[in-house]
Amino acid sequence: MPEFVVLMAFLMSVVAFSVDAVLPALPSMQLAFGVRQSADMQLVVLVLFVSLSCGQLIFGPLSDAWGRKPTAYVGFAIFTVGSLVALFSANLTVLLLGRVLQGLGAAAPRVVSMSMVRDCYEGRALARVNSLVTTTFIVVPMVAPVMGYWLTLGFGWQGVFGAYVVLALVATYWLYRRQPETLPRAKRARLHWRSVLASYGYCLRHPRALPFALALGLSFAPLFGYLGNAHIIFGDIYGQPDWFPYLFGSLASVVGLSSWLNSRHVMHHGPGYMAVRALSVLVGLALVFALLRQGQWLADTLWIAYCWMAASFFCYGFLFGNLTALALQPLGQQAGVGAAMLSTLSNWIATALGAWIGYSLLGSIDALVLGQGLCSLAALAIIGFARSRAKGHGKVDGGKRTG
16 A cells, blocks of 8 residues: 555645745746736646646546546646646746646546545545545645755746656656556446536535535635745745745645644544544634734734644644545545546635635735635534534445455
């Protein structure tokens, strides 16, 4: 299992590296392309999330019909083309076009990694492996900003996109050489788009899957707002641009720690219990921090804000693997379609609300604090409603490993 976990994390890291490595290069891009408003540079991040979401709707059913590995190969090819378009772009519009292609391509390995894990595990074991994958994958947000920072210093912002090409080639070769196909031909679905749309409708209406996808999107909206504007938070609001990659990476390590802890305890407590506790703490942290800030009992300094962010990020490590497992568990052999539809829905929610949070950061992080409190509270309410409905239908987070 160790190599499987690391490889799945590596496939998932294509998205994370596409986001995190480019962040230190955003000020250089803004200067090179003559962009006046710093908040507009979050589009370089957000358009990737939007195209990623759309790509999952395509690659989800393709992975169920073609198999997991062929789908990933097509995605890496598109991702490489997008990286080259961005590498040689002369203005922001062309760069955003390259980012759209990158997001479309990155959707394939993201869906494939989620589906491969679901092919092999279910129930609490699925949540545990998801947490292990997240723990391994979190190394990327720790090192990607530092790599992006030094690549930008050495080669300009173009160096980051050259590194994306190398990443795609390495991932493709590793998948080809070391990982067997997890979806046998006998279990592959026939590709009929009418039935695919029906499957999407089934996933959207599923009473035990949809609520957790909605909760995932809501709970991660503040994180998306942070990702698109971290350079503004650390550079403009708190005046420490040179510390940005290291502060960003250290916060990512906090998520990695909590993901690892989740993998140790989720088998005993279950993903539902862990997710509810994490969301409850996020609500409490936002409420207390907002009251202390409004009452001026806390100075608005970088290190006080950093402590609040670190405590909040610790909670996020208990959410992704658990909410994903809860959303995918009821879908069985439709894991590819389910991963695509539910991940797309959660990404759209998180991107839209994250953009609102980003444009509301007017010289302070108040919008980020408010967004975390409201979104976490809404996610808690949705999960509570879903669990109350499921009481008469057996466990929501039980199960054992299969395969």
